[in-house]
Amino acid sequence: MSAAIAGGESSIQVDAGGRAHARISPLVALLAAILLVLILPPTLFLIHTSVHTMRPDGSFGPFTLQYYAQLFTSPYFAVSLRNTVVYAIGSAVLAIMLGLAQALIVERTNAPLRSSAVLLAILSLGIPHVLYVVAWLLLLGRTGPVNALIEHISGAAGELPAFDVYSLWGMILIEGIGFVPLTFLLMAAVLRATDSSFEEAALMSGAGPLATFRAITLRMGLPGLLALLLLVVIRGFESFEVPALVGLAGNVSVLTSDIYQSSHNSSTPNYGESGAYSVCLLGLVVLLLIWHHWLLRRARRFQTITGKGYRPRILDLGRGRFAATALLLAIFALVTALPVGMLVFASLQPFYEGLTADSLRRFTLDNYATILAPGSFRDSVLNTLMLGASTATVVVPLMALCAWLAARRRPGAWLLDQIATAPLIFPAIVMSVAFLQVFVNLPVPLYGTLLSVVIASTVRFLPYGMRYAYAGVLQIHEDLEDAARTAGAGAGYVFVRVVLPLISAALASCWLFVFLLAAQNVALPLMLVGPGTEIMAVNLFDLWQNGQVTELAAMGVLWVALMLVVSACFHFTARRYGLRF
Amino acid sequence: MKTRARLDCLRTLPLIAWIVAADVLLASGLQSLRVNVALAQGADQILLYSGPDREQRLIEGARKEGQVVIYAALIQNQAMRPIADGFAKKYPFVRITTWRADSEDIVQKAAAEVRANNVVADVIEGTGAGEQGVAAGIVQPFFSPAVAAVPEMYRNPSRLWAPTRLSYYGIAYNTKLVPADAVPKSYEDLLDPRWKGKMAWRIGSSTGTALFLTNLRLAWGEEKAQAYFDKLKEQKIVNFGAGSARTLVDRVIAGEYAIALNIFAHHPLISKAKGAPVDSRLLPPVASTAATMSIVKGLHHPHAAMLLADYILSKEGQSILARAEYFPVDPAVAPLPALTSVVPRIAGVEENFVGPDQLLRYTDSSEDIFQKLFR
Numbered sequence: 001m002s003a004a005i006a007g008g009e010s011s012i013q014v015d016a017g018g019r020a021h022a023r024i025s026p027l028v029a030l031l032a033a034i035l036l037v038l039i040l041p042p043t044l045f046l047i048h049t050s051v052h053t054m055r056p057d058g059s060f061g062p063f064t065l066q067y068y069a070q071l072f073t074s075p076y077f078a079v080s081l082r083n084t085v086v087y088a089i090g091s092a093v094l095a096i097m098l099g100l101a102q103a104l105i106v107e108r109t110n111a112p113l114r115s116s117a118v119l120l121a122i123l124s125l126g127i128p129h130v131l132y133v134v135a136w137l138l139l140l141g142r143t144g145p146v147n148a149l150i151e152h153i154s155g156a157a158g159e160l161p162a163f164d165v166y167s168l169w170g171m172i173l174i175e176g177i178g179f180v181p182l183t184f185l186l187m188a189a190v191l192r193a194t195d196s197s198f199e200e201a202a203l204m205s206g207a208g209p210l211a212t213f214r215a216i217t218l219r220m221g222l223p224g225l226l227a228l229l230l231l232v233v234i235r236g237f238e239s240f241e242v243p244a245l246v247g248l249a250g251n252v253s254v255l256t257s258d259i260y261q262s263s264h265n266s267s268t269p270n271y272g273e274s275g276a277y278s279v280c281l282l283g284l285v286v287l288l289l290i291w292h293h294w295l296l297r298r299a300r301r302f303q304t305i306t307g308k309g310y311r312p313r314i315l316d317l318g319r320g321r322f323a324a325t326a327l328l329l330a331i332f333a334l335v336t337a338l339p340v341g342m343l344v345f346a347s348l349q350p351f352y353e354g355l356t357a358d359s360l361r362r363f364t365l366d367n368y369a370t371i372l373a374p375g376s377f378r379d380s381v382l383n384t385l386m387l388g389a390s391t392a393t394v395v396v397p398l399m400a401l402c403a404w405l406a407a408r409r410r411p412g413a414w415l416l417d418q419i420a421t422a423p424l425i426f427p428a429i430v431m432s433v434a435f436l437q438v439f440v441n442l443p444v445p446l447y448g449t450l451l452s453v454v455i456a457s458t459v460r461f462l463p464y465g466m467r468y469a470y471a472g473v474l475q476i477h478e479d480l481e482d483a484a485r486t487a488g489a490g491a492g493y494v495f496v497r498v499v500l501p502l503i504s505a506a507l508a509s510c511w512l513f514v515f516l517l518a519a520q521n522v523a524l525p526l527m528l529v530g531p532g533t534e535i536m537a538v539n540l541f542d543l544w545q546n547g548q549v550t551e552l553a554a555m556g557v558l559w560v561a562l563m564l565v566v567s568a569c570f571h572f573t574a575r576r577y578g579l580r581f
Numbered sequence: 582m583k584t585r586a587r588l589d590c591l592r593t594l595p596l597i598a599w600i601v602a603a604d605v606l607l608a609s610g611l612q613s614l615r616v617n618v619a620l621a622q623g624a625d626q627i628l629l630y631s632g633p634d635r636e637q638r639l640i641e642g643a644r645k646e647g648q649v650v651i652y653a654a655l656i657q658n659q660a661m662r663p664i665a666d667g668f669a670k671k672y673p674f675v676r677i678t679t680w681r682a683d684s685e686d687i688v689q690k691a692a693a694e695v696r697a698n699n700v701v702a703d704v705i706e707g708t709g710a711g712e713q714g715v716a717a718g719i720v721q722p723f724f725s726p727a728v729a730a731v732p733e734m735y736r737n738p739s740r741l742w743a744p745t746r747l748s749y750y751g752i753a754y755n756t757k758l759v760p761a762d763a764v765p766k767s768y769e770d771l772l773d774p775r776w777k778g779k780m781a782w783r784i785g786s787s788t789g790t791a792l793f794l795t796n797l798r799l800a801w802g803e804e805k806a807q808a809y810f811d812k813l814k815e816q817k818i819v820n821f822g823a824g825s826a827r828t829l830v831d832r833v834i835a836g837e838y839a840i841a842l843n844i845f846a847h848h849p850l851i852s853k854a855k856g857a858p859v860d861s862r863l864l865p866p867v868a869s870t871a872a873t874m875s876i877v878k879g880l881h882h883p884h885a886a887m888l889l890a891d892y893i894l895s896k897e898g899q900s901i902l903a904r905a906e907y908f909p910v911d912p913a914v915a916p917l918p919a920l921t922s923v924v925p926r927i928a929g930v931e932e933n934f935v936g937p938d939q940l941l942r943y944t945d946s947s948e949d950i951f952q953k954l955f956r
Contacts, residue, residue: 057692057717137823143836248784248822257822260785261956351834351857362856375658436690440697448701527686531650531701532678539657542681544824546656548852549831 024412027491031402032412035419038459042426045434046282050275058437067272071280076258084254087171087243088236094176095232096225099183102331104217106184107191108199109317111324117332118188119571121181122512124336126563127343128520128540129178131556133245134549135339136174138346140165143354145342166250175242179232180335182464185513186231189471189506190224191217199315224471226295230288231424231467237281238425256427271430281425289418340560347554367554376542377555380534381562383450387535388519390454391461392511399465400473400507404499407473408481417466424463428523431460436527448530456528457518465514472506473499508579512570516563627883628723628876629740635726639891640672642884648676649885652687654707654872660905667901668892675885684710684787684872688717691877695719700879703886706893709787711742711873712937720875723887727894730911734934735871742937744871745893746907749923749932750792751846751863753830758839765840768797768864772812779839781819783829787944788870790820790955792935793843794947796868800933807950814954818842834859843868846923847906854919866933867925871910873937 024032050068053061071077102121106114124132140146142161150162164170198220202212218225243257253261259274317324346352348363371377402420405413423431435456439447446452476499484494500507522537529535536559543552627642643649655661657679665677682690684707691714694700705714714720722740735744752771754764758779765771771780783789798806819838821829826844833841833849834857849861874893876886892898899909908916908924916924925932935943 055717056713057696057719058689059696134824138835141832141835141837244785245823249781249819251820260822261952350855351852352831353858354835370658373658375662433689436693437697440693440699447699526682527690529680531652531680538681542657544828545683546825546827548827549835 025410028405028410028412028416031398031405032415032419034398035402035416035462038455038462039419039422041438042431042434042459043282043422045437046275046278046426046430048275049271049430049434050279052272054270054272058433064272067276068280070262070273071259071276074258074262076253080253080255080258083168083247083252084237084256086168087175087254088233088239090168090172091176091179091236092229092232094172095179095183096187096229098177098180098331098335099185100187100225102180102184102328103187103191104213105324105328107188108217108315109321109324110314111317111321111328113325113328117328118185118509119567120332120336121184122516122567123560123564124178124339125181125513125516126520126560126567127340127556128522128536128559129241130245130522130540130544131343131552131559132178132339133174133241134552135342135346135556136177137165137245138352138549139338139342140170140173141354145355148355164250166246166252168247168252170250171242171246171252171254174246175236175239177335178242179235180331182513183228183232185509186228186468186471187221187224189468189509190221190474203315223295223474226292227467227470230292231463234281234285234288234424237284238278238427240427271433274427274430278425278427278430282422285421285425286418289421293414293417340557343553343556343560345553346550347557349550352549352553367548367551368558370551371554371558376534376539377536377558380536380539383534384519384536385566387450387453387457387525388515391457391518392514394454394458395461395465395514396469396507396511399462399469399510400500400503401495403466403469403473404495407470408478417470420462420466422463423459426460428460428521431456432524432527435459435524439528448528448533450529450533450535453525453528453535456524457521460521460524461514461518464517465510468506468510468513469503472503472510476502505579508570508574512567515570516567519563520559624880624883625721628721628887631724631726636891639884639887643672643882643888644674646882646885647674648678649703649882649889650678650680650701651704651706651889652680652682652691652702653705653874654682654684654687654710655902655907656905657681660902660907663901663905664893664898667897668889671892672885672888675888677889684708684713688713688719692717692719695878698879700877700881702877703880703882704874704889705877706745706872706874708748708870708872709937709940711737711875712941714875714877715741716941719878721878723876723890725887725890725894727891730894730913732910732912735910735936737873737937742873742875743890743894744910745874746872746902747910748788748870748872749846749863749908749925750788750796750843750868750870751861751923753833753841753844753849753859753861755833755836755839756858756860758836764860764862765864766862768809771840771842771864772816776816776840778817778819780816780842781821781829781832781838781840782842783826783844784820784822784951786826787940789826789843790951791944791947792868792870792940794950795940795943796866796933796935798943798947799935799939800866810950810954818955820955830859847908847920850920850923851906861923863923863925863928863930865931867930869925869932869934870940871934871937 048060051063051065053064055061074080102117105111106117127135138144140163147161147163154162198216199212202216203209207215238256240256240260243254244260247254247257255277259277262273345355347367348365349359350362350364350366353359399420402413402416406417435452439452480498480502481494484498489497519536522540525535525537526541529538540555543555630638653661655664661679661681665679668675668677680702687705687707687710691702691705694702705720711720720741724740725743728736728743731744735747737743752765763775765773765776782793794806794810797809801809821832827848829841830844830848830852832838834852844861846861846863849859852859874890876883876890880886894911896911896914899911899914903909903914903916906917906920908920915921921927
């Protein structure tokens with residue numbers, strides 16, 4: 001193994017003082033510079049916010065450490081920290097288990113219908129997150145169909161609901177299920193590029209499918225799995241919608257909702273504590289990344305696309321394939337069909353009163369008429385699609401290049417990974433205020449333009465692009481690149497002609513993934529978009545403030561339908577060019 | 582391996598040093614960029630002009646300016662667009678553009694523009710936007726003859742803001758869960774043990790829990806209010822953080838909560854008309870608040886801004902707001918007939934107007950009470 005490390009580290013010399021000198025290639029330096037230009041402003045704003053008070057006009061007051069002190073001395077700190085850890089890890093485990101099961105079936109078996117799973121999973125990514133949470137609250141709420149069913153079966157209709165969604169369990173369930181598409185897509189990217197001949201060898205040697213899974217599949221996918229775990233756990237620490245929408249009403253506090261409460265505890269904006277928390281998280285992420293980086297030193301053991309075969313072979317499950325399909329369908333029902341179905345039902349009601357016999361008799365299309373009336377929704381569709389598409393188009397190639405350099409351990413490239421992952425911990429609200437301050441002060445007229453929103457949302461979704469691309473690159477053995485290089489190709493040629501084609505399928509689905517996330521994002525664009533520029537986020541905010549839940553549901557259904565059409569078009573276009581994902 | 586890990590840590594140190602250094606740079610950079618905003622030359626004369634040829638002058642000036650920008654907390658399709666359309670019809674030579682957010686974000690965005698000397702907004706509108714704008718020092722006085730139609734109690738003596746629409750707050754209750762004879766008629770009735778754990782109120786907004794507490798403190802005095810809050814605490818009210826006041830009413834309709842406190846009193850009426858099992862009730866003293874509009878310092882279109890302010894306060898503008906289910910500040914313009922039952926002066930229930938300045942001044946201390954008793 002030490003030999004393997006030496007290969008990647010050849011350009012680092014350690015002098016007598018133990019200091020490392022790395023010759024950083026101009027390309028790495030250029031990319032690092034680009035990333036820093038994007039990420040430094042919000043990062044600095046965040047740090048600055050955490051150590052300064054804020055005046056009513058939004059300018060900074062004197063230096064203070066009070067926000068850090070408040071964070072750790074809050075009477076709720078211990079309880080909230082415990083809840084946060086349980087919530088983040090619980091939802092991550094749930095999301096990864098379901099996502100992994102789905103990815104294994106889709107990538108490794110001959111279960112019928114598996115090829116539609118990606119498209120179906122992506123469907124639920126198209127729902128704006130707040131609406132997704134609302135759909136689950138309708139499903140699991142006191143008068144929702146789940147509780148009605150439980151009461152019907154058990155025959156007991158008590159004062160309290162059988163399942164109280166406003167609890168830590170409810171939060172874990174909603175957040176965990178909401179993240180399944182992400183874990184599925186990322187795990188599928190890892191598995192797709194993993195050579196299955198090791199699994200076949202294990203099966204032939206008499207190991208059962210479970211033992212094979214444990215000893216081979218899980219281990220080979222370990223770096224990818226760990227990176228994913230990291231991503232989802234950190235997201236759990238930073239997540240705000242579920243804690244606010246679900247946790248607060250049940251009096252379950254986590255750190256983000258505590259901070260939300262204290263920042264709204266005054267009449268003037270106060271992001272100090274939120275900033276302090278984010279800075280702490282930033283430190284944690286850096287440590288975790290260093291650890292992950294250390295783990296990946298052994299990554300060579302996991303590289304499985306070699307010069308030989310490349311497409312993983314499919315395991316024939318025999319009759320078991322129908323069971324596998326049933327499991328896929330069950331996951332699909334949980335992740336997409338149930339919440340979307342609930343939105344469809346609510347959108348057809350004049351008012352929402354649970355799923356009762358009465359409610360089945362009152363159907364109306366009024367909510368759709370309200371949303372589709374001449375006005376903002378129609379006008380915002382084009383701008384929103386452009387926002388999503390531009391963001392994805394900037395993020396994906398940039399991150400592909402960075403991921404390749406980082407995975408190949410080019411000197412200094414580890415920095416690219418670190419920088420690109422940092423935005424993960426920015427609270428959307430702090431990030432939008434930071435970018436507002438930056439753009440409004442720039443001498444170039446970027447302020448209020450759609451371009452400025454694209455820049456901000458690029459930064460926001462860098463980490464997702466990075467992880468997706470990284471998973472793809474990690475699996476490609478250097479043999480192929482070495483072969484090209486030996487044949488006289490330069491680094492640029494190798495990247496364009498060898499690496500890109502190998503990871504193009506992963507990048508295509510990465511593009512769609514970033515597109516959907518960027519298009520449905522609300523918190524960030526709201527503050528940055530200028531007067532007169534219509535985007536979906538503003539519509540959603542408007543309805544969130546004044547609309548009835550039935551109208552919100554109609555908006556969600558229309559949005560999902562639109563995203564389905566866009567995804568399907570993209571999917572089939574990609575297929576025509578031979579990209580299957 | 583250990584050396585490697587340590588090397589990694591060493592490599593992060595320069596990064597941290599970088600960040601600190603750059604932070605200092607940024608701070609000094611922002612400082613130098615912060616140009617003191619002087620009033621645009623003559624803008625205050627235009628804004629405060631009250632001569633007989635005022636309208637003529639404004640129209641001539643607006644023709645040259647050609648546009649006006651408003652940041653408003655008004656609902657887009659039903660209120661802001663009709664206002665913009667009506668204004669555009671009356672003054673076709675002025676292009677009006679709008680930006681929608683809540684009051685806090687509106688003030689924050691406008692304040693960032695004023696400090697950066699890169700002002701886009703001319704007019705800002707929202708509940709609380711007026712006084713927050715005053716506190717941030719980003720608004721300036723203006724005169725509009727239309728303000729004369731507004732009752733004295735809703736006006737600002739220093740003319741830094743003018744009211745645009747009113748809100749009345751009451752309770753929403755589920756008619757299937759709350760029998761007609763048990764509907765609370767007073768704040769005292771809310772203390773009935775049968776409602777324990779069945780009431781919810783909205784947190785995280787200046788017109789949520791803080792307003793409920795501020796209203797009673799102002800109306801009853803601190804001592805009586807405090808004694809009441811101590812008893813109310815026992816009712817274990819659910820702190821609803823999952824959305825707007827409208828969302829909370831929807832949860833009452835769905836049967837999640839029997840009663841919601843301090844919601845906009847007209848929201849339940851709109852759903853009731855569709856057959857939903859919900860109704861609203863005014864408890865005396867009824868809290869009322871006003872949304873206000875202000876003129877931003879350093880604005881680029883003072884003439885057009887004044888025409889827009891006049892238009893929003895005109896009978897025509899107020900009628901548009903009324904049709905969008907808002908309550909006009911001009912008593913001569915009637916609210917929607919279906920909604921008049923929650924106007925305190927029409928319903929004959931005592932009203933306690935919590936002015937924008939009081940709302941701002943009391944919010945922090947009311948939040949403290951909330952944190953201490955109800956969290």
